Amino acid sequence: MKSRKPKVMHEIANRPMIGHVMAALKPLCCDPVVLVVAPGMEAVAEAAHPAQVAIQREQLGTGHAVTAARAALKGVSGDLLVLYGDTPFIATATLEAMLKRRHEADDPAVVVLGFRPEEPGFYGRLVLNTTGGLDAIVEARDATPPQRAITLCNSGVMAFDAERVLPLLKELRNDNAKGEYYLTDLVALARARGWSCAVVEAPVEELMGVNSRADLAVAEQAYQRRARAAAMEGGATLLEPESVYFSHDTALGQDVVVGPHVYFGPGVTIENDVEIKGFCHIEGARIAAGARIGPFARLRPGAAIGPDVHIGNFVEVKNARLGPGAKANHLTYIGDAEIGGGTNIGAGTITVNYDGFSKSRTVVGANASIGSNTSLVAPVTIGARAIVGAGSVITENVPADAMAIARGRQVNLSGRAQSFRAQRGKAKGRAKPAGKAGKKAGTKRKPGKG
CATH class of the missing domain: 3.90.550.10 (Spore Coat Polysaccharide Biosynthesis Protein SpsA; Chain A)
Known part of the structure; x- marks a missing residue:
């Protein structure tokens, strides 16, 4: 080897x-x-x-x-x-x-x-x-x-x-x-x-014996062919079977639909009626019935996806539980968290779970709404049915049914854009052209001078 x-x-x-x-x-x-x-x-x-x-x-x-x-x-x-x-x-x-x-x-x-x-x-x-x-x-x-x-x-x-x-x-x-x-x-x-x-x-x-790296590759392909056939025989649909990768312990329920280029790492269990769209990477996760995952989603170890949850494109979940019907559809990181059923996580939301020394947990209650581009700085709890405004950085607990907005106040300066452009334009015009500076730098030295 x-x-x-x-x-x-x-x-x-x-x-x-x-x-x-x-x-x-x-x-x-x-x-x-x-x-x-x-x-x-x-x-x-x-x-x-x-x-x-x-x-x-x-x-x-x-x-x-x-x-x-x-x-x-x-x-x-x-x-x-x-x-x-x-x-x-x-x-x-x-x-x-x-x-x-x-x-x-x-x-x-x-x-x-x-x-x-x-x-x-x-x-x-x-x-x-x-x-x-x-x-x-x-x-x-x-x-x-x-x-x-x-x-x-x-x-x-x-x-x-x-x-x-x-x-x-x-x-x-x-x-x-x-x-x-x-x-x-x-x-x-x-x-x-x-x-x-x-x-x-x-x-x-x-x-089949394995005595070289080439043999190992052949053995891997043989295993994957059998695993794909077994998955389909067991009631799963693989839209492009040859592109799906299984681990030795991958467990799929019936009426699971798996899109192309999906990778199942160790420790994955998927219940019935789940759809996994293309280009997802799933490892150490459990996905309950009726969930919709991907495309381009990553579920890391400890991800527990509840019934009818939606995990969308470029969403990463690690060591977190999402309750029934929760949604995180776009560009989100959920790590070390508990997300209540029916809660919607807006695009660009992240749970800030690591301070450089230890991991802390974020808890979001049921039927809450987290606005886009929100940072939830753990440890923090968002109560049930609470609303967090888009662009917020939440560092304190939010009570149930409350609305939290944590961002700098917007200031509009009338006409400032026009004067800014004029000022920048004049400054740019006064700058010495690069070509002239280059010629001066290239002036010949007099003979005998170092």
């Missing part, structure tokens, strides 16, 4: 790859979950919390990695799943299918997850016997020509009987083309003992 951070911490849909894997595991209630990492990968351990951490001090292959987890697995019985942090799209249903296969009548000691890529290339091949059981896994560089012709490939994901298979780790050898300890050799060791092994197939899309 050519990165200062571990590969599995690179994000898809605003979640680290390792987070996608942990999310797939969560419904299975695995205990324990052991994370094998290289030294210095504390960030990965934190992202995979509450998994136990095992350190693999040398990277000597997949078999060596599982061996590094032996101490954490001491005394474990039952099924053991082996997954990879850079394969983020594996589905919970696929893992359940592997565990189900583990307990079928032939009692396979090892179940391997296989897939059929368009280009088998460097993938290990799964060699099946006449009954469909798994006889061996052969690495591509160690395979014979007939084995390389096999299209069923090894994903690396396994489920096995811990009691039978974990003791076999000490028998792994590294006498292969890469000089590594292959976990795949467990199949041959199990078969040598007369134990059956099996294969479960999964779609190629689930087993």
Whole structure:
């Protein structure tokens, strides 16, 4: 990845790859979950919390990695799943299918997850016997020509009987083309003992690995295609689907209409019958039924938009709650605020919430009217049904049903515009032309003079 951070911490849909894997595991209630990492990968351990951490001090292959987890697995019985942090799209249903296969009548000691890529290339091949059981896994560089012709490939994901298979780790050898300890050799060791092994197939899309920035971009696109399809299948309308970006936890209700070029960051929940117009950026926000957002609106973390609220163009909301039917239609910043239902916020209004040291809150009651170009200097409270005149700077509380006007008194000076223009015109005429000054500055010096 050519990165200062571990590969599995690179994000898809605003979640680290390792987070996608942990999310797939969560419904299975695995205990324990052991994370094998290289030294210095504390960030990965934190992202995979509450998994136990095992350190693999040398990277000597997949078999060596599982061996590094032996101490954490001491005394474990039952099924053991082996997954990879850079394969983020594996589905919970696929893992359940592997565990189900583990307990079928032939009692396979090892179940391997296989897939059929368009280009088998460097993938290990799964060699099946006449009954469909798994006889061996052969690495591509160690395979014979007939084995390389096999299209069923090894994903690396396994489920096995811990009691039978974990003791076999000490028998792994590294006498292969890469000089590594292959976990795949467990199949041959199990078969040598007369134990059956099996294969479960999964779609190629689930087993997409990420090994470069280009792979990461492809994975992101794949995720977004699925997320868009799921949103539309769930009853949302995307006017230009390919331009809408979802996060891993975006939740859309039914009859939601999303315009082009809308970005959903983490933590967004949108209820039914909401319209989000084009070019909006929404993150950490909840939008109630019937609201209208945008275009060109920004909702930041902590924004709680009530039913039938209107948030218009170039309006930003952060850590603020707007009650039912409130409106802020133009060029407004609402931060650290509580806006009552039915209140209208005029164009150019800002809540002045930060004094350079701390954030303070603005509270506006229900059915109030805030005039255009108003600054509400927090902490301040505007009572219900109050009116604030346009252009005001409000620094004190306004009682309910009151009208507040806080601006300099207008003064009209009769004829002053005409005399001002005449005065300025004379001053401009007396100014020395730039060209003459330039010529004087360019006068030649006499010889011998510095």
